[in-house]
Amino acid sequence: MPKSESTKNSDLLSPFLPEERVLQTTDILQYCFEKMPDGVAYCKMFYQNGKPTDFIYLYTNPSFHKHTGLGAVVGKRVSEVIPGLFESNPELFNIYGTVANGGAAESFEIFLNDLQLWFLVQVFSPKSEHFVATFKVIHQRKAAEQSLVASEKLYKALLEDQTETICRFKADGTILYVNDAFCKVFDQSRKSLIGQTWYPRVFSEDLPLINEKLKSLSPDNPVVVIENRIITAGGFLRWGQFINHAFFDDNGVLLEMQVVGHDITENKQAQAANLELNTRLTQISSRLPGVIYQYKLRPDGSSCFPYASTTIQEIYGVTPEEVKEDATSAFACLHPEDYDGVVESIRQSAVTLEPWQYEYRVLFPGETVRWLYGNAVPDRESDGSILWHGFITDVTDSKRIEIALLAESQKNAALLRHASDGITIMDSEGKLLEASDAFCNMLGYSHEEMMGMHVSQWDAGTCESEPMNIVRAQFEKPVRSQFETRHRRKDGTIYDAEISGYPIDLNGQPVLFNSTRDITERKFIQQALQRESEKNSLFLRSASDGFHILDIHGNIIEVSNTFCHMLGYGREELIGMNVYQWDATFTKNEVAERLKQQIISSARSQFETRHRRKDGSIFDVEISGFTLELNHVPLVFYSSRDITQRKFLEAALATSTKEIEDLYNYAPCPLRQNSCRLNF
Known part of the structure; x- marks a missing residue:
């Protein structure tokens, strides 16, 4: 007859206890084995020519079946339960066989191919040719370890594959890390730099700016961005944008610096070329017998000339600045008999998006009538406005x-x-x-x-x-x-x-x-105007101040590249964010109240606050804003300017003033009397 479970357990426990105590403690120990979270297996090893070849299961606890997914195995050989285990994991048999043959207990990790699981196994021998194996599944831990190793390799590969130069060094200048791009730009080997003190050659005219910027680094302002020129290994002068990140300890002592550099030479050259092109276009347009312009018709019916050459004064008797936001003064000089026709022709062009071509008269003081001819091509903008690019000339003759x-x-x-x-x-x-x-x-x-x-x-x-x-x-x-x-x-x-x-x-x-x-x-002029329009769009995106447009709830609906750069976010990240998520001065309720007052007053406002970057750093800003309407929806336009440097200078000036006052107050009397005579 087969043995009962208790008998099987007694057989398992008999090697550990005196015979007279086995039956008394069986129930307690059986309960312990049955409740253990780790899997337990008591087995007998079979040898052939002194080498382990198979083993039979004498006892298994419930956790054994839970972890392995195997059914009833007691009384069965492992070659029957897991066919091919000997071939796929021979090291398991070697360890079990050694321990069962009187070897010391062992602990090891192993991956069983047949079960596709990682196990942490502890095995010991209670008596000759027998062993007890306890184990737990560590598959998740091993997967996490492997993922971590892969992530470390990927991170290192990403650093090495970056086209930006990366350098990390201690406070004393000792270099800790440089990537391949850094070594290539400055023609230095990594081996010659790591552990050494070495500084890139900087264009001498930029040194005052660099030193001034680096002095502003602090635990509250750990990141500064500097654009300066460097001299590469070949002696070439290149522009670079360098993000300097300082790392401080809890006491505010500088520990390390990391500098990431990006070559912006082409951007600088493009800016210079755009400036030259704008100058040339202005010179050309000033000599043309007419005006080249952009005319915008907003969804609310208002209109303006976002761009107009200076010759608009000869055409309409107004300056470009007078009609940049409101075209009313230009329309005021239209001949009364032609006014409705001009307005209707513009409306039809806006509806059909067909080129606007029209001849009409303007009437100036003194009853001077001039005939004008206009030709422009319309485009529909994302906000529903229509923007024409065109040319108007005097065709009176x-x-x-x-x-x-x-x-x-x-x-x-x-x-x-x-x-x-x-x-x-x-x-x-x-x-x-x-x-x-x-x-x-x-x-x-x-x-x-x-x-x-x-x-x-x-x-x-x-x-x-x-x-x-x-x-x-x-x-x-x-x-x-x-x-x-x-x-x-x-x-x-x-x-x-x-x-x-x-x-x-x-x-x-x-x-x-x-x-x-x-x-x-x-x-040719129309093509130049189109290029001018593209250039103006680039200037807007590259504006030095951080522009952002908010809805009445304080959520961003549009933002300039400069503002994204200020806060360290991508444009996609900022769209939809609320003011209180980056403002480090006002609470959420205070932000809402300020927006409410801004919209009610409709007046231009200006105030100072502090912003929080994505990396958590804080900086001072000056905000200038006003209310506008877009498609009859009230919005708030804000312009943010980083005044960290100004704040630093104001504090330095206050300190200097205080020191002078103290010096005067504690000066000897003769000196103070002389100071009075000198109108100090």
Whole structure:
């Protein structure tokens, strides 16, 4: 008959206790084994030629089955329970066999391939050829250890793969770590630097700035960013942005410094190039017979000129600054009879996003009337505003010529010939009946050569039939039409042209009166304006102050790169954050009350506070803000300026003043009397 559990347990305990005590303590010890969280197995080892080959389970506790997932194993050999264990983990048999054969108890970690688990095992022998193994599963711990090792390797690899230079050193300058990029830039080996004191060559003119910045490091301000020039191994001068992070002990004593450097030479060169381009564009635009501009129509119906060349004063009698935020003063000079037409043409362009082209009059004091022609391309912005990029020029002269020609076409033929624009008169078949000298000069033909030529001979459209299709379309609509095309000169060169015209009746014959203008320069200006717009966007993103726009709850809805850099967050991290998450002065309720008062008053406010960076460091800021509306939603625009340096200087000045006052108060009487005479 098979043995009962208690008998099996008695067999297990008999090697440890005198025979007369076995039956008395069986229940207690059995309870202990049964309740142990570790797995327990009592086994007998089998040997062949002195080497362990198999073992049989004599006892197992419940935790054994819980940890291994095995069923009933008592009375079974391990080769039957876990086939292939001897082949996959022979070291397990060697350890068990040695201990069961009288060896000392052992503790070891092992990974069982068949169970795909890590175990911490302790084994001892209660009697010859027998062993007791207790174990616990450490799979999670081993996985964590392996993950930690992998993370350390990854972190080290990331540091070495960085293009930024990284250097860490003690307070006395002894270098603790440098990455490959640092060694490459300064042509130094890691072996020659670690444990030594060595400083990169810095451009001498930048040393005062660097020393001043580094003096500001403290436990409350452990990070400073410095942009300065360095001299690389090849003797080249490069710009770098260096993030200096100081590490202090609890007593405020500097322990270590870590400096991460990023090459910003190309950015500095781009800034210089943009400044030069802006200067050139300003010079060019000031010499053009018109104004290049950006015109913005906001969702609430208000408008402004975000950019306008200085010649806007000749067009509208206003300065660029006067219309930068509000275009009302420019619209005030529109001729009353043309005002509604201008407004409607802008509205239609905003709806269809088609180019705006319009001729209209302006009326200045003294009843001076001027004709203007505007051409602009609209874009829809993310906030719903429409932004036009365009050009407005004074066309008073050509307009007068056009009006005079309509009144007396034959009588004014000479005037037509000498018009500043390229004027043409064609019949319904596209043959040229008359042309101004300006048009002949545009194409490089003499007046005699041009008479009778067909429009297809100088129009460089996409196909031969296109010019006549346009001519027919103009005759079909008795209104002014305007379009752009390309013309081919006599020498074969191509240029951009803008055509404005309409059909008229000349001595009973329907003819087409067109005014042609070479817009090659205008095309160039439009491209320059687009580049200027892109440059202005870059300037906004690169503004020195930290701009951020908040909703009425204090959550960020838009932010500049500078503000992100101030706080050490990415733009995606900051969007949606609330003021109280980075403000280190006001409580959440105080922040809400300040925003409420800002929105109610609508006045510009200015105050000082302190901000908390992502790394926990605190710095002083000056805030300037005002309320604005976007799509009828009240928002708050704030501009933050880091005044840490200013605060430092103010404190230093106060200290110096106090020292002078103390010196005067404690000076000998004669000296104080002399001081009085010297008006101290």
